[in-house]
Structures are given as structure tokens and as C-alpha cells.
Amino acid sequence: MRTRRSGRRSGPVPGAAEATQRTGLAPVVALILLLCGCGGGVAADREELTIFAAASLRDVVEDSVHGFGESGAAEGAEVTLNFAGSNVLAQQIFAAPAADLFLSADEDWVRFLEAKGRVVPGTVRPILGNLLVVIARPDSPLASVPWTGLESLASEDVGQLVLADPGAVPAGRYAKAHLERAAAPVWAAVQDRLVPALDVRAALQLVASDPRHVGIVYRTDARASDDVVVLAELPELEDQPIVYWVAVIQGGGGDAAAKRFLSYFDADGAAIAERHGFLAAP
Numbered sequence: 001m002r003t004r005r006s007g008r009r010s011g012p013v014p015g016a017a018e019a020t021q022r023t024g025l026a027p028v029v030a031l032i033l034l035l036c037g038c039g040g041g042v043a044a045d046r047e048e049l050t051i052f053a054a055a056s057l058r059d060v061v062e063d064s065v066h067g068f069g070e071s072g073a074a075e076g077a078e079v080t081l082n083f084a085g086s087n088v089l090a091q092q093i094f095a096a097p098a099a100d101l102f103l104s105a106d107e108d109w110v111r112f113l114e115a116k117g118r119v120v121p122g123t124v125r126p127i128l129g130n131l132l133v134v135i136a137r138p139d140s141p142l143a144s145v146p147w148t149g150l151e152s153l154a155s156e157d158v159g160q161l162v163l164a165d166p167g168a169v170p171a172g173r174y175a176k177a178h179l180e181r182a183a184a185p186v187w188a189a190v191q192d193r194l195v196p197a198l199d200v201r202a203a204l205q206l207v208a209s210d211p212r213h214v215g216i217v218y219r220t221d222a223r224a225s226d227d228v229v230v231l232a233e234l235p236e237l238e239d240q241p242i243v244y245w246v247a248v249i250q251g252g253g254g255d256a257a258a259k260r261f262l263s264y265f266d267a268d269g270a271a272i273a274e275r276h277g278f279l280a281a282p
Contacts, residue, residue: 159212
């Protein structure tokens with residue numbers, strides 16, 4: 001299997017101007033993986049599969065794609081992986097449906113594309129679950145004292161609170177919901193110190209860069225970093241569970257490979273996802 005990287009840039013999307021203005025469409029790194037089957041050289045008509053996946057799914061998707069190739073189900077397909085915030089990916093797909101498969105961190109962006117006619121009918125479904133955690137660097141002032149609840153985030157010990165952009169990115173919206181429902185008015189108290197990140201992985205990196213930064217990210221992202229510690233795991237909100245959704249995209253040309261990948265993931269991906277800390281889809 002060979003790997004190479006390439007960049008992509010997408011322009012503004014009609015109908016999504018507000019989210020585009022907030023987040024921008026920064027260059028997105030794509031991984032192109034040749035899942036070689038048996039035989040000699042690379043065929044000129046090699047099947048292609050392009051997967052657009054939420055940034056928080058990077059580790060589980062990369063591992064699943066490798067497993068997909070090793071299982072033989074890939075049948076030598078060339079797989080391109082594009083990771084970013086679900087909002088950015090949905091806007092890219094709406095502007096130019098180059099993806100075959102979309103894995104979103106929430107349902108809203110999948111339904112947005114479905115309403116625009118970009119989704120193969122009958123392919124939308126939940127695929128994984130997750131939880132949020134509060135994180136900081138090991139040398140953060142909050143890491144040395146007992147956790148007393150989300151109210152701690154209004155403490156003078158916290159310089160800035162880092163979230164994925166709550167105005168556009170699912171992880172940020174989930175975090176905002178927890179802050180708004182805390183016993184004390186935490187959301188109002190922290191807004192002037194809020195740092196909105198492009199996606200949840202960017203939030204993780206910002207927290208790791210400064211001991212006075214505290215963040216809220218997915219549990220799975222915190223597990224992927226040795227540079228932060230978990231201060232608290234937030235309980236699931238009954239009316240707003242964290243659910244990842246999948247959809248096959250119209251016009252990408254890789255429908256057959258996309259469906260084979262989903263069949264592989266349904267059979268073997270759950271164990272891979274569990275190793276990374278994901279939950280089963282509700």
C-alpha cells in the first residue's frame with residue numbers, strides 16, 4: 001500500500017455563507033491510499049473511492065481503510081481520505097460532489113446534503129456514537145485540583161476555553177449545549193474567553209499549546225493525544241446524543257466501493273471503533 005498527500009481548496013458555497021464566513025475553507029489534507037490486491041502493476045481503470053470524514057474520525061477511518069484493504073474487499077480500489085469539520089466537508093460536497101462517502105459528526109449536515117439532492121436515497125443512517133471530555137495540559141492549574149463541575153471553566157485559572165466553532169462544527173455545538181445547561185450560567189461567563197477552532201483536532205492542538213488553555217473535545221480525540229489530560233467526562237444529553245452519520249453521495253462514481261467499505265465497516269469496524277473509544281450508534 002502506497003500513501004501520498006495532496007491539498008484541496010474549495011470556495012464559498014451558496015446557501016451556507018454564514019458558516020463559511022465563520023470557519024473559512026482552509027486547505028484540507030487528503031490521504032490517497034492504494035489498496036493493492038493481488039497481481040502486478042496498477043491498472044489504468046483502477047476503481048476509486050473518496051471518503052470525506054469528520055476530523056474526529058481520522059484514526060478510526062484510517063485504520064478501517066487499512067483493514068478494508070487487507071480483507072480483500074477493497075479489490076484494489078484507490079481510496080482518498082479527506083478530513084475536516086463536518087460543516088466544511090458538507091459545503092465542499094455541495095459545491096462539487098467529488099466524494100463517494102460522507103461520514104459526518106452530526107445528522108444536520110447529512111440532511112443538508114440530502115435536501116440538496118446530493119445523497120443516494122436510502123443510504124443515510126447513524127454509524128457511531130461518542131462522548132465529550134474536558135481537557136487541559138498536565139501542567140494546567142485545573143489539572144492539579146479536584147474537578148468540581150463545568151463551573152470550574154469560569155475560574156481565573158482558565159485563560160481561554162477552546163472549542164470547535166460552536167456556530168458551525170458539531171463538536172462545538174454539543175459542547176455549547178452542555179455549557180448552557182450547567183448548574184451555573186457557564187456559557188455566559190466564558191464567552192469573552194472563547195476560542196473557536198476550525199475543527200475538533202485543531203481545538204486539541206490549541207489546548208496542548210498552552211497550560212492556561214482548557215478545551216472540550218470528543219473523548220476519542222483526547223485518547224489520541226499524549227499532550228493533554230482528561231479533567232472530566234461529560235454525560236450524554238438525552239435529547240442531544242453525539243451520533244455520527246453516514247451517507248453515500250450522488251455522482252461520485254464510487255458507489256460500489258463505498259457500499260463494500262460500509263459492509264466491511266458493519267462487520268469489522270465496530271471493534272476498530274471501540275479500540276479508539278467510540279460508542280455503538282444508538
